[in-house]
Amino acid sequence: MPVSRYYDVKRDEKGERYLEPYVTGFLLLRLPLLNKGTAFTEEERRALGLEGLLPPHVNTLEEQKERVYRRYRLIASPLEKHIYLRHLQDRNEVLFYALLVDHLEEMLPILYTPTVGEAVREFSHIYRYPRGFTASTRNIDRVEEALANVPLEEVRLIVATDSSAILGIGDQGYGGMAIAIGKLTLYTAVGGVGPDKTLPVELDVGTDREDLLNDPLYLGVRHKRLRGEAYYQFLDRFVEAVRKRYPKALIQWEDFAKEAAFAVLERYRKVVPSFNDDIQGTGAVALAGVLSACRLKGERLSEQVVVVYGAGAGGIGVAWALVEGMKREGLSEEEAKARVLVLDSRGLLVEGRNMEAYKRPFAQRRERLRDWRFSGEYPNLLETIQNARATVLLGLSGQGGSFTEPVARAMLENTPRPVIFPLSNPTSASEALPDDLIYWTEGRALVAAGSPFPPVGYKGRTIPVGQGNNAFIFPGLGLGAVLARAREVTDGMVLEAAYALYDLTQERFPDLLYPPVRHLREVSPYVAARVMKKALEEGVAEEERIQGLSFPELYAFVRSRFWEPRYLPYRPAPVI
Numbered sequence: 001m002p003v004s005r006y007y008d009v010k011r012d013e014k015g016e017r018y019l020e021p022y023v024t025g026f027l028l029l030r031l032p033l034l035n036k037g038t039a040f041t042e043e044e045r046r047a048l049g050l051e052g053l054l055p056p057h058v059n060t061l062e063e064q065k066e067r068v069y070r071r072y073r074l075i076a077s078p079l080e081k082h083i084y085l086r087h088l089q090d091r092n093e094v095l096f097y098a099l100l101v102d103h104l105e106e107m108l109p110i111l112y113t114p115t116v117g118e119a120v121r122e123f124s125h126i127y128r129y130p131r132g133f134t135a136s137t138r139n140i141d142r143v144e145e146a147l148a149n150v151p152l153e154e155v156r157l158i159v160a161t162d163s164s165a166i167l168g169i170g171d172q173g174y175g176g177m178a179i180a181i182g183k184l185t186l187y188t189a190v191g192g193v194g195p196d197k198t199l200p201v202e203l204d205v206g207t208d209r210e211d212l213l214n215d216p217l218y219l220g221v222r223h224k225r226l227r228g229e230a231y232y233q234f235l236d237r238f239v240e241a242v243r244k245r246y247p248k249a250l251i252q253w254e255d256f257a258k259e260a261a262f263a264v265l266e267r268y269r270k271v272v273p274s275f276n277d278d279i280q281g282t283g284a285v286a287l288a289g290v291l292s293a294c295r296l297k298g299e300r301l302s303e304q305v306v307v308v309y310g311a312g313a314g315g316i317g318v319a320w321a322l323v324e325g326m327k328r329e330g331l332s333e334e335e336a337k338a339r340v341l342v343l344d345s346r347g348l349l350v351e352g353r354n355m356e357a358y359k360r361p362f363a364q365r366r367e368r369l370r371d372w373r374f375s376g377e378y379p380n381l382l383e384t385i386q387n388a389r390a391t392v393l394l395g396l397s398g399q400g401g402s403f404t405e406p407v408a409r410a411m412l413e414n415t416p417r418p419v420i421f422p423l424s425n426p427t428s429a430s431e432a433l434p435d436d437l438i439y440w441t442e443g444r445a446l447v448a449a450g451s452p453f454p455p456v457g458y459k460g461r462t463i464p465v466g467q468g469n470n471a472f473i474f475p476g477l478g479l480g481a482v483l484a485r486a487r488e489v490t491d492g493m494v495l496e497a498a499y500a501l502y503d504l505t506q507e508r509f510p511d512l513l514y515p516p517v518r519h520l521r522e523v524s525p526y527v528a529a530r531v532m533k534k535a536l537e538e539g540v541a542e543e544e545r546i547q548g549l550s551f552p553e554l555y556a557f558v559r560s561r562f563w564e565p566r567y568l569p570y571r572p573a574p575v576i
């Protein structure tokens with residue numbers, strides 16, 4: 001089976017790859033996975049019916065990049081930059097990725113967090129070309145036929161969202177498609193997964209947002225969200241259709257609101273290789289960063305008292321990973337859980353309190369509160385920090401500005417080097433500005449944030465702010481699972497991704513909490529190889545070619561399959 005309905009990638013007599021298109025002429029210039037624009041050579045133009053359809057001068061990829069980058073630099077607004085780049089992606093994917101890879105640090109905040117949040121909100125207003133797959137209440141009864149319309153035959157990576165909790169901006173209806181597109185852009189740019197192996201999916205089960213339902217331009221289905229049995233039936237149908245059409249594909253669940261996030265993860269994790277990015281990817285990235293922080297202050301993770309602010313997908317995922325990390329250092333489950341305190345909007349999770357099932361494993365023993373001083377029914381953030389003598393504070397609440405000066409100062413009362421990570425996205429949802437945290441703690445806090453922030457200048461020092469974003473985990477985790485053909489993404493693989501990120505940071509960037517974002521293309525293949533090694537150890541790796549490989553061999557395997565944005569030579573398909 002060819003890679004796509006419109007082309008295949010083959011090898012010539014010398015083993016070099018070339019592309020064989022099944023369409024010629026004008027159409028070739030309209031398909032983003034095929035279009036080289038002005039870079040089609042004279043020979044290709046003659047052979048493929050393009051003569052006279054392009055300007056006479058043949059450009060190199062370098063020249064094309066120069067042209068599009070110059071225009072890009074003239075655009076002032078981040079959202080307009082996003083629109084410009086997305087348009088380029090829909091016109092010529094190789095050029096788009098070649099440009100992105102050259103300017104990763106500059107363009108990631110435009111294509112991904114935080115600007116992608118705006119693109120989600122404005123999705124129906126800035127819409128241009130279709131991309132990805134939409135399963136909706138309109139087509140779910142015919143989802144198999146619909147999925148057959150996707151022209152790609154070798155999809156390996158699907159990012160699917162129901163848009164019920166996009167970043168920290170809540171239910172966003174059809175607009176969540178922009179998040180699925182953004183995550184997969186990273187898979188290709190830093191995870192080396194070919195763009196024709198990826199498929200963004202919007203699961204449009206409706207929206208509860210009145211402003212969207214009343215907006216005449218809104219592009220999604222216009223009814224309230226499906227719930228209960230109907231919701232799970234919808235998802236069952238989708239998963240079944242994916243299994244049939246793309247049996248080798250992994251599904252990354254993205255931005256499902258709390259309860260659904262946990263339920264969907266558990267319902268399908270043994271049915272189809274899948275993981276939840278917000279629970280597991282975030283857990284892993286937080287664990288890696290806190291381990292780095294501990295190393296920098298010369299302490300152990302198991303000595304810390306951690307407060308996790310927010311008890312949704314992100315918060316509970318982070319609490320889980322930190323408990324696992326402490327257990328690795330020798331604590332019992334109970335000892336570890338006593339060191340990880342989790343709060344939701346009503347305060348500290350305490351046993352006996354009325355709460356959702358997924359929160360219960362992280363509720364504190366009641367006796368714990370016996371000598372505590374607090375005002376309300378349950379201790380609030382400040383009271384928890386003070387009474388538990390917290391040394392690490394992690395924000396996954398989506399509540400912008402909730403780490404106030406008294407909160408930061410209370411952390412400093414407990415320890416000379418507090419670890420404070422406001423991890424909520426986008427920038428407006430960040431629990432604090434890194435600048436403020438550094439000032440409030442007199443330059444002593446170790447700070448990383450979910451969204452990108454510039455370095456902070458403090459008393460002559462320049463303090464870099466790490467980006468504690470699951471972008472350091474999911475591309476490597478997904479890539480590793482796919483290359484290993486893992487039948488399941490195990491908890492062991494998720495934790496391995498965390499330790500891989502920590503090890504790499506320690507080795508390559510010993511002064512930092514996370515690698516700089518421009519190094520993501522080194523991080524992901526390393527994480528992937530470690531994930532593959534773990535999958536082999538746990539007996540879930542089904543890929544024949546990697547059985548028995550050493551770590552360097554696994555790493556070489558990943559590198560050899562890493563997609564790079566370069567034009568392949570084209571040869572017309574032989575006429576039969």
Ligand SMILES: NC(=O)c1ccc[n+]([C@@H]2O[C@H](COP(=O)([O-])OP(=O)(O)OC[C@H]3O[C@@H](n4cnc5c(N)ncnc54)[C@H](O)[C@@H]3O)[C@@H](O)[C@H]2O)c1
Pocket residue numbers: 165166167168169255256257258259261277278282285309310311312313314315343344345346395396397398399423424425426429449450451468469470471
């Ligand atoms: N940095 C990262 O990589 C990363 C990854 C995942 C999520 N996040 C961020 O975490 C935030 C939450 O995302 P999620 O996926 O967990 O959403 P979610 O819908 O699953 O959970 C939201 C949770 O926020 C908490 N919350 C709401 N109001 C609160 C309040 N006033 N005080 C304390 N807690 C409150 C609640 O416990 C709720 O369960 C978002 O802003 C998101 O961007 C960051």
Ligand SMILES: O=C(O)C[C@H](O)C(=O)O
Pocket residue numbers: 113166167168255277278424425450469470471
């Ligand atoms: O999308 C991000 O930037 C990280 C994370 O998945 C989130 O939901 O905030």
Ligand SMILES: [Mn+2]
Pocket residue numbers: 167254255277278
């Ligand atoms: Mn997310």
